[in-house]
Amino acid sequence: MKLHIIGSGPAGLAAAEAGLAAGAQVCLIDDNPAPGGQIWRGGPGAWTDPRARALWEQVKDHPRLTQLQTAQVVGAVAPGSLLLENETGGTLVQFERLIVCSGAREVVLPFPGWTLPGVTGAGGLQALIKGGMAVRGRQVVVAGSGPLLLATAATALAAGARIEAIVEHQGLSRLSRFGFGLALRHPGKLRQAVSLFAALRGIPYLAAGQIVEARGPDALQRVVVRTPRAVREFACDFLAAGFGLSPNTDLGQLLGCAIAGGAIEADQRQRTSVQHVWAAGECTGIGGVDKALIEGRIAALDALGLAPTARELSVRRQCHDFSALLARSFALRPSLKDMCRPETIVCRCEDVTASALGPHGGWREAKLATRVGMGACQGKTCSAACSFLFDWTGPGARMPIMPASAGALSQIE
Amino acid sequence: MIQPDSSCAVTVNGISVRVPPGASVAAALVAAGTLCTRRSVTGQMRFAFCGIGQCQECRVSIDGQPHRLACRTSCKEGMHIVTGGEG
Numbered sequence: 027m028k029l030h031i032i033g034s035g036p037a038g039l040a041a042a043e044a045g046l047a048a049g050a051q052v053c054l055i056d057d058n059p060a061p062g063g064q065i066w067r068g069g070p071g072a073w074t075d076p077r078a079r080a081l082w083e084q085v086k087d088h089p090r091l092t093q094l095q096t097a098q099v100v101g102a103v104a105p106g107s108l109l110l111e112n113e114t115g116g117t118l119v120q121f122e123r124l125i126v127c128s129g130a131r132e133v134v135l136p137f138p139g140w141t142l143p144g145v146t147g148a149g150g151l152q153a154l155i156k157g158g159m160a161v162r163g164r165q166v167v168v169a170g171s172g173p174l175l176l177a178t179a180a181t182a183l184a185a186g187a188r189i190e191a192i193v194e195h196q197g198l199s200r201l202s203r204f205g206f207g208l209a210l211r212h213p214g215k216l217r218q219a220v221s222l223f224a225a226l227r228g229i230p231y232l233a234a235g236q237i238v239e240a241r242g243p244d245a246l247q248r249v250v251v252r253t254p255r256a257v258r259e260f261a262c263d264f265l266a267a268g269f270g271l272s273p274n275t276d277l278g279q280l281l282g283c284a285i286a287g288g289a290i291e292a293d294q295r296q297r298t299s300v301q302h303v304w305a306a307g308e309c310t311g312i313g314g315v316d317k318a319l320i321e322g323r324i325a326a327l328d329a330l331g332l333a334p335t336a337r338e339l340s341v342r343r344q345c346h347d348f349s350a351l352l353a354r355s356f357a358l359r360p361s362l363k364d365m366c367r368p369e370t371i372v373c374r375c376e377d378v379t380a381s382a383l384g385p386h387g388g389w390r391e392a393k394l395a396t397r398v399g400m401g402a403c404q405g406k407t408c409s410a411a412c413s414f415l416f417d418w419t420g421p422g423a424r425m426p427i428m429p430a431s432a433g434a435l436s437q438i439e
Numbered sequence: 440m441i442q443p444d445s446s447c448a449v450t451v452n453g454i455s456v457r458v459p460p461g462a463s464v465a466a467a468l469v470a471a472g473t474l475c476t477r478r479s480v481t482g483q484m485r486f487a488f489c490g491i492g493q494c495q496e497c498r499v500s501i502d503g504q505p506h507r508l509a510c511r512t513s514c515k516e517g518m519h520i521v522t523g524g525e526g
Binding site for chain 2 (some may be wrong): 057058059060064068069071076079132134141142143144145146147149150151153154157158159160242245274374375376377401402403406407428429
C-alpha cells in the first residue's frame with residue numbers, strides 16, 4: 027500500500043510515521059527545503075519540540091520513505107494525478123491514497139502603511155526569524171489578534187529583538203473568558219499561555235488595542251496604535267501584524283473536496299468527501315500542533331484500513347474542542363474594518379485601494395474592473411481581506427494554485 | 440537547517456555578506472541591509488510579508504532567474520541575489 031502525503035509539518039510527519047509503522051510505502055511531498063512545516067520551521071537542526079525530533083527519527087532514514095522537498099504542488103490534473111514543480115521542472119505524480127496536510131495561511135487585514143518594508147504578518151515575522159533573519163537589537167511591535175501574537179513576540183525576543191509592545195484587538199473580558207475556557211478544559215494549553223506570558227514579562231500588553239497606521243516614508247519607522255485610553259506611537263523596525271489563521275484549502279478544492287466553514291471537511295477518521303483523499307491538520311480547521319499530530323496519525327491509519335483507538339479519538343475530540351474555543355474567542359470584530367481607509371491599498375500585487383473596490387458588488391465584478399486578485403499571489407492575500415471588509419465571497423481555487431512555469435504546465439497532456 | 444558554527448557567502452546587489460548555511464535569501468537581504476525585495480506596480484518598495492511563500496512579495500532575482508521567493512529559498516555559497524525588480 028502506498029500513501030502520498032502533501033506537507034511535512036506536524037500533521038504530515040505524524041501521518042508518515044503512522045503509515046511507515048503500519049508497513050506502507052510513504053511519499054512525503056513538501057514545498058519547503060526542510061521538513062517541519064511552519065510551526066517546526068527551520069529544519070531538524072533548529073527544532074526544540076521533542077515530538078518533532080521523535081517523529082523525524084522514526085521517519086527520516088526509513089527504507090520505505092520517499093521524500094520530495096522543494097516540490098510545489100501546482101494542481102490536481104486528473105483523478106489520482108498531481109502536478110508538482112521543483113527547480114528542475116514539472117513532474118506528474120500518480121497517487122492511490124492521498125493525505126492533504128496543506129496547513130494554513132495567515133489572515134492579514136489592510137491598514138495604512140501595511141505595504142511598507144518591515145511590516146510583516148505575525149506568523150510571517152516568526153517564519154522569517156526561523157529562516158535565519160537577524161532581528162538582534164531591532165525594535166519590534168506585534169499587533170493584531172490571537173495567540174500567535176504571543177508566540178511571535180517570544181520568538182523575536184529569543185532572537186534578541188526588543189519588543190516595544192504587544193497590541194491585542196480583543197478586550198480583556200473576551201480574553202479572560204478564553205483563559206477561563208483553557209483552565210476549565212485545556213490545562214496544558216493554559217500552562218503554555220502562562221509560560222509565554224512569563225517569558226514576555228515587562229513588555230507592554232495592550233488589550234482592546236488597534237493599529238491606526240504604520241509610518242514610513244520608504245520603510246517602516248513608526249506605528250501608531252489606539253487603545254480605549256490613548257493613542258500611542260512606537261518607533262519600530264518591524265511590525266508583525268496578524269489576525270489569525272485561515273485553512274489553506276486550495277488543493278482540497280481542486281481535488282473536489284467539500285469545504286465547510288472555510289476548511290476542508292473531514293469526518294472523525296479524517297476522510298474528505300472524495301474517496302481516497304484524507305485531510306489533516308490546519309487545512310481542516312485551525313487548532314494547533316496537537317490537533318495536527320492526532321489528525322495526521324488517524325488519517326494514515328484510516329487510509330491503511332486500520333482503526334484509531336478510543337483514546338486517539340478522544341484526543342481528537344479534545345483538540346476540536348480547543349479549536350472551537352479558539353474560534354469563538356478570537357473571531358474578528360467588525361471594528362477592525364475601521365483600520366482600512368479609502369486610500370489604503372487592499373490588493374498588494376496590483377496596488378488596488380479600498381476606494382477603488384468599494385463601489386463594486388462582488389469579487390468577480392471588482393476583479394474585472396480593477397485587477398484585484400489578478401497579481402502573482404492570485405488573491406491569496408487580498409481575497410480574505412475583501413471577504414471581511416466587503417462581505418464578498420472569494421474566488422474558488424483553480425489550476426495552477428501557485429505561480430508555475432510554462433515548462434511545468436506543459437507536462438499536462 | 441541552521442548551524443551557527445559555519446556560514447556561506449552570497450552577494451546582494453553586489454554586496455557580499457555571510458549568512459548561516461540554510462538561512463533564507465530573505466535573511467541574506469536583511470544581513471546586507473536591504474529591506475526591499477521588489478518594486479510594486481506603482482513603484483513602492485516592498486519586502487517579504489507572509490514569510491511562507493504565499494504572498495509573493497519577496498520575489499527577487501537569484502543567479503539571473505527572476506521571480507524566486509526570498510523567504511522560501513535557502514542561500515547557497517556564491518549565490519548572486521538582485522533585488523528591486525518591477526512588478
